[in-house]
Amino acid sequence: MKILKQGKTFWLFILLGAVVFGTVQFMIAGGMLNQFYLNTLFSIAIYTILAVSLHLIIGITGQFSIGHAGFLAVGAYASAIMTMKLGLPFVVALVAGGLAAAVAGLLIGIPSLRLKGDYLAIATLGFGEIVRIILLNMDYVGGASGLQVSHLTTWPWTFACVILTIVVIANFTNSTHGRACISIREDETAADAMGINTTFYKVTAFAIGAFFAGIAGALFAHNFYIIQPSNFGFLKSFDILIFVVLGGLGSLSGAVIAAILLTIVSTFLQEYPETRMIIYSLVLILTMLYRPQGLMGTREIGSLFKRKGSGGGSVDAKQRAL
Amino acid sequence: MEQQPLLKVDNAGIRFGGLRAVADVEMELHAGELVGLIGPNGAGKTTFFNLLTGVYVPTEGSIFFNGEKLNKLPPYKITRRGVSRTFQNIRLFGELSVIDNVKVAYHSQAKHSIASSIFRMPGHFSGEKEMDHKALDFLKIFALESFKDEKAKNLPYGQQRRLEIARALAANPKLLLLDEPAAGMNPQETRDLMKLISLIRERFDLTVLLIEHDMPLVMGVCERIYVLDHGQMIAQGTPDEIRNNPKVIEAYLGEEVS
Amino acid sequence: MELVQQLVNGISLGSIYALIALGYTMVYGIVKLINFAHGDVFMVGSFMGFYSITILDLSFFPALVLTMAACALFGVAIERIAYKPLRNATRIAALITAIGVSLLIEYGVIYFRGAQPEAYPGDVLPKETISLFGLSVSSQSIFILGVSVALMILLQFIVHKTKIGKAMRAVSHDADAARLMGINVNNTISATFAIGSALAGAAGVIFGTYYIKIEPLMGIIPGLKAFVAAVLGGIGIIPGAMVGGLLLGVIEALVSALGYSLWRDGAAFVVLILILIFLPSGLFGKNVREKV
Numbered sequence: 001m002k003i004l005k006q007g008k009t010f011w012l013f014i015l016l017g018a019v020v021f022g023t024v025q026f027m028i029a030g031g032m033l034n035q036f037y038l039n040t041l042f043s044i045a046i047y048t049i050l051a052v053s054l055h056l057i058i059g060i061t062g063q064f065s066i067g068h069a070g071f072l073a074v075g076a077y078a079s080a081i082m083t084m085k086l087g088l089p090f091v092v093a094l095v096a097g098g099l100a101a102a103v104a105g106l107l108i109g110i111p112s113l114r115l116k117g118d119y120l121a122i123a124t125l126g127f128g129e130i131v132r133i134i135l136l137n138m139d140y141v142g143g144a145s146g147l148q149v150s151h152l153t154t155w156p157w158t159f160a161c162v163i164l165t166i167v168v169i170a171n172f173t174n175s176t177h178g179r180a181c182i183s184i185r186e187d188e189t190a191a192d193a194m195g196i197n198t199t200f201y202k203v204t205a206f207a208i209g210a211f212f213a214g215i216a217g218a219l220f221a222h223n224f225y226i227i228q229p230s231n232f233g234f235l236k237s238f239d240i241l242i243f244v245v246l247g248g249l250g251s252l253s254g255a256v257i258a259a260i261l262l263t264i265v266s267t268f269l270q271e272y273p274e275t276r277m278i279i280y281s282l283v284l285i286l287t288m289l290y291r292p293q294g295l296m297g298t299r300e301i302g303s304l305f306k307r308k309g310s311g312g313g314s315v316d317a318k319q320r321a322l
Numbered sequence: 323m324e325q326q327p328l329l330k331v332d333n334a335g336i337r338f339g340g341l342r343a344v345a346d347v348e349m350e351l352h353a354g355e356l357v358g359l360i361g362p363n364g365a366g367k368t369t370f371f372n373l374l375t376g377v378y379v380p381t382e383g384s385i386f387f388n389g390e391k392l393n394k395l396p397p398y399k400i401t402r403r404g405v406s407r408t409f410q411n412i413r414l415f416g417e418l419s420v421i422d423n424v425k426v427a428y429h430s431q432a433k434h435s436i437a438s439s440i441f442r443m444p445g446h447f448s449g450e451k452e453m454d455h456k457a458l459d460f461l462k463i464f465a466l467e468s469f470k471d472e473k474a475k476n477l478p479y480g481q482q483r484r485l486e487i488a489r490a491l492a493a494n495p496k497l498l499l500l501d502e503p504a505a506g507m508n509p510q511e512t513r514d515l516m517k518l519i520s521l522i523r524e525r526f527d528l529t530v531l532l533i534e535h536d537m538p539l540v541m542g543v544c545e546r547i548y549v550l551d552h553g554q555m556i557a558q559g560t561p562d563e564i565r566n567n568p569k570v571i572e573a574y575l576g577e578e579v580s
Numbered sequence: 581m582e583l584v585q586q587l588v589n590g591i592s593l594g595s596i597y598a599l600i601a602l603g604y605t606m607v608y609g610i611v612k613l614i615n616f617a618h619g620d621v622f623m624v625g626s627f628m629g630f631y632s633i634t635i636l637d638l639s640f641f642p643a644l645v646l647t648m649a650a651c652a653l654f655g656v657a658i659e660r661i662a663y664k665p666l667r668n669a670t671r672i673a674a675l676i677t678a679i680g681v682s683l684l685i686e687y688g689v690i691y692f693r694g695a696q697p698e699a700y701p702g703d704v705l706p707k708e709t710i711s712l713f714g715l716s717v718s719s720q721s722i723f724i725l726g727v728s729v730a731l732m733i734l735l736q737f738i739v740h741k742t743k744i745g746k747a748m749r750a751v752s753h754d755a756d757a758a759r760l761m762g763i764n765v766n767n768t769i770s771a772t773f774a775i776g777s778a779l780a781g782a783a784g785v786i787f788g789t790y791y792i793k794i795e796p797l798m799g800i801i802p803g804l805k806a807f808v809a810a811v812l813g814g815i816g817i818i819p820g821a822m823v824g825g826l827l828l829g830v831i832e833a834l835v836s837a838l839g840y841s842l843w844r845d846g847a848a849f850v851v852l853i854l855i856l857i858f859l860p861s862g863l864f865g866k867n868v869r870e871k872v
Contacts, residue, residue: 064672066679115856117671118614122807123856126849129804133846168440175439175446176425176432176453179418183426186415193375193409195401195430195493204436238679245676250417274695277687284680289665292673298417 009302013166021159028155036267042223044263045158046216049165051243051259052252053212056169058241059250059298060178061205062185064121067108067128068240071210073232074131075101075217077141080149080227085140090152094161094218101214102207104131109206116188128237135229146228153223161219165212170252172208181205185250242280246287248294253301258294326389328353328529329374329405329497334383335553336373343369344553347383351497356523356530358544360537360564362573366553367533368410371499375407376400387497402430406495408486410502410533416475420466420485423474424457427492457492463522464488480511484518491522498522500532504539512536516543537574541565549573584715586837587830592721592790594829595728599783600806601813601821602735603655603776609752609816610772612671616678617658618780619803620685625651625781626794627689630698640704644727644785648778655777656770664766682803689796697795700788724786731782732822735775739818744771752816801845808852814862823863 024041027033033041054068079097082088088096108127115123141147172178180201183191192198221227243262247254262280269276287294327350335345344366351357361367372378374385376397385392392400406427415423434449461467464484469477474485483503490498500519504512516539523530534540540547541561549557549564551573557564564570600622607615625647632643662681666674708719739745747768750758759765787802788794809828813820828848835847855862 064675114860118612118675119811119856119860121675122614122811123853125804126808126852130846130849130853133843133849137842171440171442172436175436175450176429176434177436177439179422179426180429182418182422183415186417187413189377189397190409190413190415191426192397193377193401193407193413194427194489195398195406196426197398199396238683241676241679249672274687274690277683278691281680281683281687285662285677285684288669288673288677288680289662292669 017159017163021156024159025155040264040267041155042153042158042219043267044260045162046219046223047240047243047259047263048162048256049212049216049219050240051247051255052165052169053209053216054240054244055247055250055252055255056173056181057205057209058244059248059252059255060173060185061181061202062188063202063205064117065108065124065206065209066121066234066237066241067124067126067131068209068213069232069234069236070108070124070128070131071101071104071213072217072220072236072240073128073135073229074104074210075214076221076227076232077135077147077217078214079218080147080221081141083152083222084147084149090157090222093152093222094157094215097218097221098211098214101217102211104214105206105208105210106203108210109203125234125237128232128234132229132232135232142228144229146226146231147221148226149221149224151222151225153219158219161215165215166252166256169208169212173252177201177204182250239280242284246283246294248296248298250298251294251296251300254294254296254299257296257301325352327351327386328388329531330386331374332384332386334373334380334385336369336378337381342553344373344550345382347550347555349548349555349558351529351531353496353529354523354527355546356520356532356544358540358547359531359533359550360535360540360547361550365550365573367550368501369553370550371407371501371533374400374499375405398430401493401495404494404496405499406490406493406497407499408483408490408501408503410505412482412486414474414477414482414485414489416473418474419471420474420477421454421457421461421470423485423489424460424492425453427489428453428456428494431494460488460492463491463525464518480507483507484515487519487522491526495528497529497531500530502533502535504534504536512539519543583837585717586833588715588717588721590830590833591826592724592829593832594809594826595725596783596787596790596825597802597806597809597828598822598825599728599731599779599786600802601809601825602732602818603780604807605810605813605815605818605821606748606772606776608810610748610755610769611663611667611674613663613674614678614807615663615773615776616675616803617681617685618776619799619801619806620682621651621655621658621777621799622780622784622787622802622806623794623796623799624654624685624689625777625784626788626798627693627698627784627796628781629785629788630700630794633701633704640785640789644782647781647785651781651784652774652778655773655780658777659770659773664769682800686796686799693796695796697793700792700794702792704789720790724790727782727786731779735779735818738775744768748772805848808848808855811852811862812855814864817862817864820862820864827863 050068050072057063057065075097078100079093082093082096083090108124135141136144180196183194183196184198184201188198243259244255247258266276329349329351331347331349334347336343347370359367369378373380376392376395380393387403387405390403415426432449432453434445438445458467458470461470464487466481466485466488469481474482477485487500487503504515507515519530520543522528532544544561546558547561547564548555549570556569556573557567600618603618604615607613628647628650629643632638632646638646658681662677663674666677705720705723709716710719710722739748747763748771750761750763751765751768755765805828806825809824810821812828813824828851831851832844832847835844
């Protein structure tokens with residue numbers, strides 16, 4: 001019964017995941033990937049987690065948050081404190097990074113009870129900046145010069161976190177709770193009138209989204225040897241925003257595809273940072289002008305292959321392909 | 323016969339700045355009634371619905387439902403107490419499918435937790451399955467089951483109106499507030515809709531309060547009628563009493579009679 | 581004494597915030613868009629002023645006027661190219677576009693002239709120390725405040741006494757009704773962008789003469805803070821933006837004076853979040869609403 005309900009998409013996803021994991025693990029073990037490829041790989045994974053977590057907040061719940069780098073920073077520093085200052089194992093740091101960011105998510109989610117649209121956007125941007133300024137002024141974590149972190153992020157951990165993020169957020173979305181969040185995005189007044197506790201779901205979306213951003217932060221910190229407050233400015237938030245917008249607000253697979261593509265593009269443009277930013281900004285503007293629904297709209301990748309979908313990883317896969 | 327009213331509105335009103343949009347409204351609805359609320363354009367009918375459902379908080383007076391004071395409750399709690407509504411300007415969840423619209427309204431009766439959904443525990447599957455069945459039942463009543471996977475925003479207008487009622491019904495109300503449910507429908511569609519409303523009232527043991535512009539229609543189906551004008555309740559009574567009430571006639575003078 | 585000196589600094593800085601905030605508030609009032617690129621117009625104005633003074637060899641006032649005119653055109657170009665096609669799109673789409681325009685201007689400038697900073701020549705304005713009631717205040721501070729106040733008075737005049745000002749107020753009140761009354765809504769919106777951008781350009785020149793150093797990313801933080809100032813005063817309300825700007829400048833100066841200068845940048849955002857939570861319609865609230 002359960003297996004039928006989960007649908008083929010789920011098992012296909014697991015199979016695909018296993019193949020990707022196995023291939024990469026094999027290539028790493030065989031020394032076939034040089035440092036450049038490895039870095040790109042880890043960046044893709046971390047940005048995928050960030051994109052999917054922001055997708056829950058913006059794409060599903062419709063809460064326009066542009067301070068995601070703040071959660072990333074909280075997770076990165078909290079996890080680095082665990083390993084570097086307290087000498088705890090990496091797995092504890094991962095969980096602690098996620099939890100610390102989730103608490104931050106609750107804190108910023110609470111003002112969201114009263115704010116909408118642009119005002120919420122500005123408040124979250126302000127929150128991200130406040131986090132950065134606090135870190136800048138904390139001697140305990142090295143202030144502006146940052147914190148040295150050992151390299152503990154490994155491929156299996158990273159991959160497991162990516163899968164966990166996608167499965168948890170897809171499962172959440174694809175349930176009555178996810179529908180409650182979407183109803184808030186679609187029409188908050190009507191959602192409220194239908195008995196949805198909109199406050200609760202907005203804060204929950206922030207907390208879950210922030211939790212995974214925090215986990216991404218832990219992976220980030222233990223991948224790059226050093227973390228500094230300047231890593232987490234609002235340009236980083238915009239980077240993550242671009243994934244979600246370009247992928248299609250409301251599409252999880254869209255966010256993943258955009259994160260993978262844009263991370264690869266930006267890796268190749270690493271030598272030309274201003275060219276990269278010009279391309280990014282043009283992509284944003286042109287997307288909004290000519291394809292405001294993004295690459296995927298609210299559809300999921302599965303719906304492209306199906307005539308009449310059944311369940312699966314998407315909210316919208318059930319919609320008839322027109 | 324004298325039992326506690328289901329809804330008792332006691333001197334309620336709201337001010338926006340200096341403007342008293344609705345004032346001194348008295349209303350009593352008893353279980354099982356089908357009551358109409360009429361009044362000229364801008365009389366405050368929708369504002370009054372917004373007071374009942376907690377979208378606005380009354381600045382004066384009180385509203386009791388089943389003996390409980392609703393005044394300061396947020397809208398979702400009022401809905402869970404058993405007051406559900408439709409909107410004058412249809413407010414469906416456009417990107418969600420037709421059946422998902424109904425399931426959203428059924429959400430507050432769902433028993434499975436967030437954790438059980440995230441980790442796909444047995445509770446999730448049984449809960450979602452039950453929701454599917456219930457939602458389909460509601461769609462069948464409104465002859466919408468063949469559209470169940472369509473996006474709500476792609477439905478034709480008349481179906482959207484019906485879906486809104488189906489959705490309101492799925493929230494399990496005791497009191498159903500319908501804000502111009504027949505607006506924009508042709509006479510045949512309107513007659514069918516009114517039959518449907520009578521039918522669901524019987525079947526779900528509902529009390530219905532109906533805002534409607536179409537006077538003959540209200541006169542035809544409602545047992546009692548309240549008349550709102552300039553934010554004040556100027557009359558109430560049976561359709562015959564309302565028809566002959568000079569105040570009502572005066573209020574409607576100048577309004578085109580539809 | 582140091583406190584008073586800090587307050588004077590705060591007011592100077594605050595008048596720059598106020599000039600930028602005016603553009604934010606006017607544009608928001610009329611098209612409900614947070615024009616993220618507004619801070620970058622300020623930056624562009626600063627560079628135009630710099631080049632007018634160093635290359636064209638202009639003195640302060642001609643440079644100011646030239647910059648304001650150029651920024652007005654720049655603002656209108658941004659509006660026509662990027663924002664106008666999105667006028668009926670969702671608020672989020674418009675906001676994302678504004679973020680994109682902002683990044684494009686910043687990195688466009690870096691692409692064409694590099695990221696290195698420039699320094700305004702020190703002799704643009706006479707630098708004397710005036711003693712006022714026993715306080716020593718630099719003549720520049722007074723001058724800056726004077727120019728800012730003059731521009732704000734000019735703006736009030738335009739909004740209240742001219743035809744275009746009347747049209748702006750009408751459109752911000754109800755664009756559809758204004759259109760039915762024969763007001764050219766597109767031109768009015770462009771005029772709003774022009775005026776707002778001219779003020780931001782002026783703020784850029786003033787910033788450069790006062791703080792000397794300018795660079796391509798300089799518009800981001802003052803831009804955000806000016807937005808905070810606009811929200812603080814009540815967005816859409818012109819006097820609110822002025823008061824909000826000055827107040828924010830003074831708050832920052834006080835935070836510095838209390839010995840927390842590293843936290844100065846955070847103060848604005850804390851103010852923002854507190855205002856949004858506790859007084860979302862801003863200090864000048866809804867009752868004295870004067871939207872443009």
